[in-house]
Amino acid sequence: MAHPRPVGIETGIEGTGTEVYGGSGSSGMGGGAAGPGKIGNRIACLGDESTHNYRGKKGYIFTTGTDIYGNDTCIAEGLPVAIEGALHNCPVPGHGIQKINAITIKSYYQGKLILTEGAVVDAPCGAVIKPQNRKIYVE
Ligand SMILES: [Zn+2]
Numbered sequence: 001m002a003h004p005r006p007v008g009i010e011t012g013i014e015g016t017g018t019e020v021y022g023g024s025g026s027s028g029m030g031g032g033a034a035g036p037g038k039i040g041n042r043i044a045c046l047g048d049e050s051t052h053n054y055r056g057k058k059g060y061i062f063t064t065g066t067d068i069y070g071n072d073t074c075i076a077e078g079l080p081v082a083i084e085g086a087l088h089n090c091p092v093p094g095h096g097i098q099k100i101n102a103i104t105i106k107s108y109y110q111g112k113l114i115l116t117e118g119a120v121v122d123a124p125c126g127a128v129i130k131p132q133n134r135k136i137y138v139e
Contacts, residue, residue, distance in 0.1 A: 040104065040139030041116035042131040045079035050088060050127035057091035059127045061100065066110055074109045077134045083112040088121040088129070095125035107138035114138050 050059035065086035066073055074081040084102040099122045102113035116138055119129040 040107070040137040041118050042133060043076050043136045043138050044082045044086075044100075044115040044117065044119060044129050044131040045076050045134070046082060047079065048082070048129060048131040050090070050121065050129050052090050052092050052095065052121075052125065052127035054091040054093070059088055059090040059092070059095075059121070059125070061086055061115075061129065062089035062097060063087045065100075065112065065115075074114075076136050081109060082115040083109050084115065085112060086115055088125065088127060090121065090125045090127055092125070095121075095127070098122040098125045100129060104138055 044061060046061055046064050048061045050061075052059035061082050063086055064073075064080045064082040066080060066083055074083075082100065084100070086100045087097050088100050089097050100115055100119050101122065102115050103118045103120070104113045104116055107114040115129060117129060117131050121127045121129070
């Protein structure tokens with residue numbers, strides 16, 4: 001493809017400084033033709049929403065779980081990527097702010113699993129994270 005490299009995430013996954021890009025063929029593990037053959041799930045970032053909403057307000061990722069004051073924050077399309085330990089703010093009464101649990105198995109940042117679509121918020125909330133489609137997938 002002739003188009004320039006997409007704006008992707010520059011990440012210190014496992015401390016190697018690896019750059020991970022969205023779109024097809026990330027990690028060199030296939031991809032290619034458009035279609036459902038994605039690898040992993042949509043990456044989750046600060047502010048991404050969840051399945052819970054109440055009176056027009058939606059649950060969202062409230063903190064990323066990363067050291068945002070450090071200089072090595074992992075960025076995807078301009079937003080900090082969320083990792084295990086990130087907090088979700090739910091508008092449903094009684095749910096409040098709870099930790100989000102990763103469903104990834106291979107993708108780490110700052111030693112913690114990266115959050116994605118399908119990540120589940122702790123009880124009593126239980127919302128499921130639904131990130132925007134940045135065409136960046138991790139597994
Ligand atoms: Zn909730």
